[in-house]
Amino acid sequence: MDYPLRRQDIYAAILLIAFSLFIIVESWRMPREMLGFPAYAGPGMVTGLLGLGLLGMALALLVRALRRPGKGVGIRRAEVQAYFAAPETRRLGLVLLLNSAYLLSLGHGIPYYVTTGGYLLATMAVFRAASWWMIALVAGLATTGLAVVFNRIFLVPLP
């Protein structure tokens, strides 16, 4: 029987191998003797060992995935088109887009009510969470409630 995550495991293993090699090289380049401590107590000691451990596991993941039956490594154009046409992918893209836009809007002096209210309105509307009046009501109440409860009562700073 085909292993459904074969391709994903291969790509993940390649990423992990690259990451662990980067960690090992950077650990090796860290100063070996600092403040009179010997090399084995240097800052790159543990990161290097963990990088080696991760490299070993990533190689095991790669070898195991290559030996299992399943989808090949190459990605066909039709697969890409099908992936992007799927409603789940569009919803995923929208969530990431709206959330990152909200984060980008924070910390630039725009009032919290405006950024958060705008984010809630936009997200609920895009995902058709409820009727328009309900979305406006929930967004307004949630923004005001969050600001009052956390900023005024719990004294938590808002972004």
Add this chain to the structure above:
Amino acid sequence: MLYGPYYILVEIWNLLTPMVLFHVLWATFVGTVVGMLPGLTATMGIALLTGLTFGMDPKYAIIILLCVYVGAITGGSRSSILLNIPGTPANAAAALDGFPLAQRGEAGPAIGLSATASYIGTVFGILCLAFLTPLLGQLALKFQSWEFFWLGIFGVVVCGNLTAPTDPLKGWIAGFLGLLLSLFGQEGIAAYNRFAFGIDQMRAGFSLIPVLVGAYGLAEVIAVMRERTHIKIPKQVGRILPRWTDIVQNKVHMLRSGVIGVLIGIIPGVGEDVASWVSYDFAKRASKHPELFGKGSKEGLMAAETGDNACIGGAIIPVLSLAVPGSAPAAVLLGAMWLHGIRPGPLLMVEFPNYIWEITAMLILAASASLLISLVGVRFQVKILTVPRPLLMPVVFTLCVIGSYAISVRVFDLWVMFVFGVLGYAMRTYNYPAAPLVLGIILGDMVDVNLRRALIRTDGDITPFFTRPISLILVGITLLVILSRTVWFRRAMAALFRRRPAVPTTQS
């Protein structure tokens, strides 16, 4: 320890103030709602509340987090029973028998039984916490750098093994990734900036709370928003209060599950979901009617719910005695304790011996409030389940933002939360468990500092890592856990224990 019950009663009495009771009630209710709503987990609830209660008195903040913990694990069974969707991973086993009971029109009794079993399990776990923590604390005083290093590795390996039972390699990768990511930023011995890439904010490394809020909170938000779910609630709930005979008939199952829950709780990073499944499995094996399991067995429901709740107390035992979390929610709790200036670990029992009794008293109040809320407000809680997810999740994300920002007031932490949220979502999609990653991030500093400190103490000699008795036990178990998942080891074991065919006797 003989005076333990007296100290617990004193601490409960001290906590019985209007302000504490107010916090206990609202926090347990919030925890119940968080646990009940599929997509919001106990870990996420505690991580969010950690940031949001940062400015509060540590006593109130910790009691709020404990109430959310107990409330969420208990409340998670609500959606398991009514919707066949576990509110938290810990309540997945409860759905197997809870939902068939609800389909038979016994949703109310099922909720009542699960709430009672949860209460009994929580109290059993709390009592074990009160009396086992000092014992483990005594043992922990013998731990030195060698043992603490191995304890960190042991925790990550065991957690990876148990949270990814079908593919432990992915669990170990997640754990090692967590260990590595925790070492980004300034290290503790020579103040060298590791992997800071010239970014000022990276010198402090990745703050724990934004990482946890991202890995558990935002990852859940993304996962839930990606799917379009329709929720149907049974119209009839029925009688909630459980029958006394049901409780008495299942006392042995509950006791066994309580012991299992506590023992699994003590194992680093494993947690309530494993406790619930193992308790369920043991109950099925011991039952006179195993054929009813999965078809609405009250034994199965009560065993699963006792096991996961007993695990709460069990998971806090290593938090207090070793500063090593027994579950993912306990990991966040440990982080919250650090934030509030409480230093759990071997010296806690020496410096603040009463703190265990205080935590015990807080948990007893949380368990009692959870039982009350579970039995009284079910009909109202059921209505909350109907709130559309696209209406709820954006609000949850704004809470993630406030929770991540509140600790250090840095926009950088918001992006840390976002990156770890996307990473957590990707890991979940491709079967990498998040618990070892989180445990690795918690234990990374312990592994780093103790390995290097131990090598300095022995002038580079690694022999004590393998010759000191506790180190040897930890190394042995760690290796055994890894070896036990290899094919050749299983084959060797199978060959060793395979029965030899009987030698035919020849008759003359």
